[in-house]
Amino acid sequence: MKPLVDKELCVACGECIDACPVGAISVGDECAEISDECTLCGMCVDACQYGAISMPDVGTGADEDLSRYKGVWVFVEWRHGTVHRVSYELLTVGRKLAEKKGTDLCAVIQGHKLDGVEKDLFRYGAKTVYVVDHPSLAHFTDEIYGNVLVELVRRYRPEILLAGGTSTGRSFIPRVAAMLQTGLTADCTELDINDEGLLLQTRPAFGGNIMASILCPYRRPQIATVRPKVLRAEPLDMPVDGQVVRPDLPGACFVSRVEVLEEQVLEGPGANIAEADVVVSGGRGLQRKENFAMLEELASLLNGAVGASRGAVEAGLADPSQQVGQTGRTVAPVLYMAVGISGAVQHVVGMQGSKVIVAVNRDPEAPIFDVCHFGVVADLFEFVPAFIRKIRKERGEEV
Amino acid sequence: MHIVVCLKQVPESQNVRIDPKTNTLIRQGVASVLNPFDYFALEAALTIKDERLDTKVTAITMGPPQAKEVLMDALSRGADDAILISHRAFAGADTWATSFTLAAAIRRLEPVDLIVCGKQAIDGDTAQVGPELATILNRPYATYVKSFEFVDDSHLKITRQTDEGVAVWRLPLPALVTVLKDVGEPRPRSYRATLRARRYEIPVWGPEELGVDEDSVGLKGSYTQVVRIFSPERKKDRIMLRGSVEEMVDELYYWLKEQRVPGL
Ligand SMILES: Cc1cc2nc3c(=O)[nH]c(=O)nc-3n(C[C@H](O)[C@H](O)[C@H](O)COP(=O)(O)OP(=O)(O)OC[C@H]3O[C@@H](n4cnc5c(N)ncnc54)[C@H](O)[C@@H]3O)c2cc1C
Ligand SMILES: Cc1cc2nc3c(=O)[nH]c(=O)nc-3n(C[C@H](O)[C@H](O)[C@H](O)COP(=O)(O)OP(=O)(O)OC[C@H]3O[C@@H](n4cnc5c(N)ncnc54)[C@H](O)[C@@H]3O)c2cc1C
Numbered sequence: 089m090k091p092l093v094d095k096e097l098c099v100a101c102g103e104c105i106d107a108c109p110v111g112a113i114s115v116g117d118e119c120a121e122i123s124d125e126c127t128l129c130g131m132c133v134d135a136c137q138y139g140a141i142s143m144p145d146v147g148t149g150a151d152e153d154l155s156r157y158k159g160v161w162v163f164v165e166w167r168h169g170t171v172h173r174v175s176y177e178l179l180t181v182g183r184k185l186a187e188k189k190g191t192d193l194c195a196v197i198q199g200h201k202l203d204g205v206e207k208d209l210f211r212y213g214a215k216t217v218y219v220v221d222h223p224s225l226a227h228f229t230d231e232i233y234g235n236v237l238v239e240l241v242r243r244y245r246p247e248i249l250l251a252g253g254t255s256t257g258r259s260f261i262p263r264v265a266a267m268l269q270t271g272l273t274a275d276c277t278e279l280d281i282n283d284e285g286l287l288l289q290t291r292p293a294f295g296g297n298i299m300a301s302i303l304c305p306y307r308r309p310q311i312a313t314v315r316p317k318v319l320r321a322e323p324l325d326m327p328v329d330g331q332v333v334r335p336d337l338p339g340a341c342f343v344s345r346v347e348v349l350e351e352q353v354l355e356g357p358g359a360n361i362a363e364a365d366v367v368v369s370g371g372r373g374l375q376r377k378e379n380f381a382m383l384e385e386l387a388s389l390l391n392g393a394v395g396a397s398r399g400a401v402e403a404g405l406a407d408p409s410q411q412v413g414q415t416g417r418t419v420a421p422v423l424y425m426a427v428g429i430s431g432a433v434q435h436v437v438g439m440q441g442s443k444v445i446v447a448v449n450r451d452p453e454a455p456i457f458d459v460c461h462f463g464v465v466a467d468l469f470e471f472v473p474a475f476i477r478k479i480r481k482e483r484g485e486e487v
Numbered sequence: 488m489h490i491v492v493c494l495k496q497v498p499e500s501q502n503v504r505i506d507p508k509t510n511t512l513i514r515q516g517v518a519s520v521l522n523p524f525d526y527f528a529l530e531a532a533l534t535i536k537d538e539r540l541d542t543k544v545t546a547i548t549m550g551p552p553q554a555k556e557v558l559m560d561a562l563s564r565g566a567d568d569a570i571l572i573s574h575r576a577f578a579g580a581d582t583w584a585t586s587f588t589l590a591a592a593i594r595r596l597e598p599v600d601l602i603v604c605g606k607q608a609i610d611g612d613t614a615q616v617g618p619e620l621a622t623i624l625n626r627p628y629a630t631y632v633k634s635f636e637f638v639d640d641s642h643l644k645i646t647r648q649t650d651e652g653v654a655v656w657r658l659p660l661p662a663l664v665t666v667l668k669d670v671g672e673p674r675p676r677s678y679r680a681t682l683r684a685r686r687y688e689i690p691v692w693g694p695e696e697l698g699v700d701e702d703s704v705g706l707k708g709s710y711t712q713v714v715r716i717f718s719p720e721r722k723k724d725r726i727m728l729r730g731s732v733e734e735m736v737d738e739l740y741y742w743l744k745e746q747r748v749p750g751l
Contacts, residue, residue: 124575234622255650262615272613301716304711304712346627346656349655351653353652354653365750444746462739466735
């Protein structure tokens with residue numbers, strides 16, 4: 089298969105030749121020709137200003153009537169007694185999608201001893217909350233979490249299913265998609281309903297250098313994951329008057345070949361850096377362990393956590409649990425502040441997904457300034473205390 | 488023990504960009520390499536082979552003919568066998584169609600005790616192929632595996648990374664794991680293995696060899712469809728400040744407020 093070239097529309101301009109990453113296009117006398125080298129990447133389709141190139145259709149083969157699928161579902165992630173924030177973010181976008189489609193928003197929550205958490209979901213607009221509470225759901229396993237969700241989807245047939253791109257969602261949602269034989273789009277940053285009523289899923293690929301818009305035209309449900317903190321959670325002023333459904337599921341759903349032996353929650357000062365909205369990280373430029381106290385003060389003013397570069401960890405200024413980067417944690421907070429960090433590539437890969445990156449460094453040539461959105465060339469020992477004073481002053485606190 | 492390692496060939500750098508004027512991909516250094524995370528998958532398999540001498544490691548990849556290069560690389564590091572899954576019909580596969588095709592190949596390689604995948608591919612970035620492949624083959628799996636050991640001949644004890652810490656699981660074989668870099672530093676090519684690789688004829692399997700219908704693979708067998716590819720909105724131009732600390736503090740404060748950073 090190859091993209092289709094419309095001979096009527098093609099003007100043989102050759103723009104598509106440059107667009108093709110594998111050199112599969114040549115231009116004859118009248119129109120573009122695509123060779124067998126083509127990998128169907130779709131670059132030429134976008135490159136053609138005349139709309140002359142189109143992709144061949146993806147697999148149809150849906151033997152089911154798609155109109156039997158209705159409603160927008162959010163898989164709500166329950167962790168050690170609380171609902172993960174990404175679930176509220178998904179309910180918020182799910183509510184908008186449901187409105188646009190003129191259908192209902194529903195939530196599914198799985199776990200054990202889920203006393204009353206479903207109430208919270210009505211505040212985000214869920215009309216129906218499906219609750220599955222079972223001892224074998226106390227710990228996550230791909231098999232049981234997947235079996236239960238698949239069983240519910242088969243029973244109630246939602247047309248859209250959203251889940252968090254957490255270590256849990258990224259692990260078991262592909263199982264759900266494969267069992268249901270439907271498409272799955274990973275790590276979407278934008279979700280919308282297109283003119284045909286399909287879920288338009290936009291996601292980054294190639295490490296964020298390219299965005300792709302993806303459809304799942306012939307299979308249901310259309311499934312997408314979204315990373316935490318990418319979207320905003322907005323509760324309603326008034327909770328909806330929804331219902332709770334506790335489906336009775338066959339025992340076979342709760343059988344797993346995997347046995348959970350142990351679960352450990354990471355402790356130490358860096359335990360919450362992956363979840364925090366604000367991360368203030370220090371590097372070797374901090375010089376002494378005591379100096380991290382000012383980063384802690386700043387972070388706590390912003391309800392954030394303190395991270396570190398490997399340089400700082402190796403120098404004994406910070407705890408290994410705080411290390412951000414290739415051999416540390418990957419973080420993507422709303423605000424990442426790199427203080428006294430040079431910006432080595434091994435550090436940058438662990439924080440480049442942050443929404444806003446601020447760098448404070450006295451060396452104007454420091455590579456961290458190439459990746460930041462806001463760079464401050466200053467001595468950190470002057471800048472950080474002054475910034476703390478500014479925040480306190482704005483809040484009307486004694487300085 | 489038979490282990491299959493799934494390898495993907497990817498563009499050398501993630502630094503592909505789109506020309507804002509022509510909206511086309513800028514071709515710069517489009518050399519192809521082995522997906523960096525897949526080195527660890529191969530290493531995990533080879534470590535098992537170091538300890539259990541009766542182990543055979545087969546490397547497979549689905550891709551264009553030049554994807555053979557990553558198999559040569561794997562053979563040169565100690566893989567015993569390699570299969571290239573390549574045919575025009577496979578082009579344009581989404582993760583379902585990719586997993587479906589790899590599953591068909593693995594069925595032909597059975598018995599397979601363990602399948603090892605990388606954490607994710609740096610181009611598609613979905614991390615979906617491992618779990619989808621395991622599901623199609625009806626095998627248990629564990630993702631984000633940091634370390635593993637054999638409990639007995641048919642069970643692994645694995646430690647997997649979670650968002651808040653780690654989980655330790657007992658995983659019965661046959662199974663699939665996707666591994667993190669913690670499994671071990673990839674070994675270099677060996678001289679002997681490289682000599683052997685040069686003489687090794689890599690079999691190429693297409694839909695016929697796999698016994699699959701051409702309509703069930705590649706773009707035709709895919710459930711998702713990429714309808715548009717474009718450049719991300721460029722982040723606001725970078726702001727650089729130097730000079731008076733008091734002024735910089737003010738500017739940063741109000742700029743962060745404007746960005747709606749929580750906590751301010
Ligand atoms: C295989 C491998 C894996 C690695 N993994 C990681 C990783 O996960 N995470 C990680 O962070 N690194 C990692 N590294 C290390 C990385 O290469 C760098 O060495 C490290 O990030 C440097 O730390 P730093 O920026 O704190 O120190 P430096 O590079 O020494 O930078 C200190 C910075 O502070 C500035 N500074 C000094 N004094 C002041 C002051 N008074 N006011 C303002 N600025 C000041 C300096 O201008 C300088 O830019 C890895 C390296 C390797 C080889
Ligand atoms: C811009 C863009 C966006 C895309 N988005 C999606 C999407 O959201 N959903 C979707 O279903 N498809 C998507 N695709 C298609 C997807 O990239 C391909 O299906 C690809 O073959 C596998 O996905 P991946 O690169 O994400 O691999 P991952 O699932 O991240 O790879 C994980 C591991 O699986 C193994 N593996 C993966 N591919 C192969 C292979 N060809 N041969 C052998 N082993 C392999 C490797 O061990 C690898 O480390 C997208 C493609 C593009 C170009």
